[in-house]
Amino acid sequence: MGSPAADTDLGFHIVTLGCSKNRVDSDGMDHLLRQRGMVAVERPEDARVVIVNTCGFLGAARAESVDAIEQVLHGRRDEQIVIAAGCMPALGDYRHDIPVGVDRILSTREWYKIGDVVDGLQGRAPTPEVAGCDGMLTTFSRTNAGPSAYVKIADGCDHNCAFCTIPSIKGRQVSKRPLHVIQEIVDLVAGGTREIVLVAQDTIRYGADLGMKHGLPQLLEMIVEQVPDLPWLRMLYIYPSPLTLRMVDVMARHGALLPYLDMPVQHADKRVLRSMNRPSDVEMTRRLVDHARTMLTDPVMRTTFIVGFPGETDSEFRRLVDFVEEMEFDHVGVFTYSVESGTAAANLPDRIAPDVAEERRNVLMETQQAISLRKNRALVGQRVQVLIEAIGEAEDELGNVEPVSVGRGRRHAPEVDGLVFVPGAIPVGTLVELDIDEAGPYDLWAMQPGMSRPVSVPLEPIGGREGRRQHAPRGRSRGANRPERRGQGRSVPMARHVGT
Numbered sequence: 001m002g003s004p005a006a007d008t009d010l011g012f013h014i015v016t017l018g019c020s021k022n023r024v025d026s027d028g029m030d031h032l033l034r035q036r037g038m039v040a041v042e043r044p045e046d047a048r049v050v051i052v053n054t055c056g057f058l059g060a061a062r063a064e065s066v067d068a069i070e071q072v073l074h075g076r077r078d079e080q081i082v083i084a085a086g087c088m089p090a091l092g093d094y095r096h097d098i099p100v101g102v103d104r105i106l107s108t109r110e111w112y113k114i115g116d117v118v119d120g121l122q123g124r125a126p127t128p129e130v131a132g133c134d135g136m137l138t139t140f141s142r143t144n145a146g147p148s149a150y151v152k153i154a155d156g157c158d159h160n161c162a163f164c165t166i167p168s169i170k171g172r173q174v175s176k177r178p179l180h181v182i183q184e185i186v187d188l189v190a191g192g193t194r195e196i197v198l199v200a201q202d203t204i205r206y207g208a209d210l211g212m213k214h215g216l217p218q219l220l221e222m223i224v225e226q227v228p229d230l231p232w233l234r235m236l237y238i239y240p241s242p243l244t245l246r247m248v249d250v251m252a253r254h255g256a257l258l259p260y261l262d263m264p265v266q267h268a269d270k271r272v273l274r275s276m277n278r279p280s281d282v283e284m285t286r287r288l289v290d291h292a293r294t295m296l297t298d299p300v301m302r303t304t305f306i307v308g309f310p311g312e313t314d315s316e317f318r319r320l321v322d323f324v325e326e327m328e329f330d331h332v333g334v335f336t337y338s339v340e341s342g343t344a345a346a347n348l349p350d351r352i353a354p355d356v357a358e359e360r361r362n363v364l365m366e367t368q369q370a371i372s373l374r375k376n377r378a379l380v381g382q383r384v385q386v387l388i389e390a391i392g393e394a395e396d397e398l399g400n401v402e403p404v405s406v407g408r409g410r411r412h413a414p415e416v417d418g419l420v421f422v423p424g425a426i427p428v429g430t431l432v433e434l435d436i437d438e439a440g441p442y443d444l445w446a447m448q449p450g451m452s453r454p455v456s457v458p459l460e461p462i463g464g465r466e467g468r469r470q471h472a473p474r475g476r477s478r479g480a481n482r483p484e485r486r487g488q489g490r491s492v493p494m495a496r497h498v499g500t
């Protein structure tokens with residue numbers, strides 16, 4: 001966010017909840033409002049217009065969204081305009097849960113109308129549409145996004161997973177044209193962004209609605225060719241599909257394409273997968289993972305699972321645990337099933353008791369933590385490339401405060417995976433080679449080559465690793481609370497479940 005607006009009539013503030021796709025929409029609204037001469041302000045109380053970009057995916061996310069709107073309404077000044085945007089208003093069943101008092105509701109499919117809506121609420125005539133305005137997929141330029149930026153290449157979903165509300169929120173998939181995607185990336189790289197993370201509900205299906213047969217592999221080739229200065233390109237949310245094989249082949253050919261496969265599998269038991277209306281050919285999943293492990297150098301695999309789906313028996317859950325032990329993914333997120341009104345699964349019998357689902361999640365997370373720790377420990381002594389995203393401080397047991405830089409390696413996607421901490425202040429946005437010297441199940445600690453760890457940043461501070469985590473750097477650009485949330489003695493999901 002920028003500095004406070006001189007004219008409070010022109011100040012706006014956006015509160016963003018939910019997933020990376022919502023974050024991109026918020027960036028789009030930010031861009032459209034700035035184009036109209038408005039100025040982003042740090043604090044909602046300083047803004048004339050406050051937008052809460054809600055998440056409607058799960059009950060807990062909706063509750064968080066309602067809380068955020070209520071907080072804004074509670075502290076509202078006279079003349080302040082409050083807008084509820086995002087996924088929650090798109091869900092007919094929950095639109096009415098949006099607190100009374102907001103001036104306008106704008107669904108996720110209408111975010112690009114924010115400029116006209118604000119103009120109208122302020123009694124101004126609407127401004128003609130901006131160039132590149134293409135509905136939900138409006139292209140916008142972000143030249144100050146920071147070291148890493150999400151680029152949404154499609155929105156909506158053509159699948160019908162039994163547990164998921166996304167198709168009813170977003171509708172069918174629509175893809176952004178390749179030229180618009182490339183233009184956004186060119187602008188971002190020109191502004192200093194070093195990592196682009198392509199997102200969609202089902203990224204592998206990119207371009208199907210544009211008539212592209214192998215849309216994502218083609219798009220990747222175009223990006224690599226036309227943006228040669230981009231060092232890191234990552235994709236998230238790859239639905240298990242035979243097209244993944246072709247995508248992996250493209251990844252193997254280009255150094256800028258990080259060897260990171262994020263393929264949400266959701267379960268490993270055929271019957272449960274069928275009941276979820278997901279691909280139930282577990283052998284195909286094995287083949288896709290094997291292919292990636294054969295073709296890519298230092299491949300990294302991430303997946304997510306849902307436990308406690310209606311009817312999941314102990315032996316079906318056990319099959320999932322065995323699968324996790326067998327596959328040895330690098331990163332796993334585990335979510336307990338949540339009943340969502342309007343979905344097919346909401347009508348299924350044999351619901352699993354919440355305490356049983358929670359216990360299964362803990363078992364699966366603990367199984368994975370042992371695997372992740374083993375894999376991370378194997379990195380100790382290796383030199384890895386790290387993108388520095390923030391500089392914070394660490395405090396030792398004597399109260400000495402030292403600067404610590406925080407970044408991510410090629411194996412870490414933003415917000416959901418681990419971090420790399422390194423003593424010293426390294427400029428944000430730098431890609432550096434670091435030597436890993438300590439590993440936990442999620443995060444890594446490193447040193448700059450040729451340097452030794454300062455006495456005041458010990459390997460084992462009083463209180464152990466977790467104590468050190470609680471003094472972990474402040475001021476990270478994203479997900480700043482994650483290291484503190486972890487390691488509280490119980491396993492926690494590593495990310496909000498966002499589909500696919």
Ligand code: SF4
Pocket residue numbers: 157158159160161164165166167201202239498499500
């Ligand atoms: S879980 Fe993913 S693939 Fe399935 S319907 Fe939801 S968004 Fe689509």
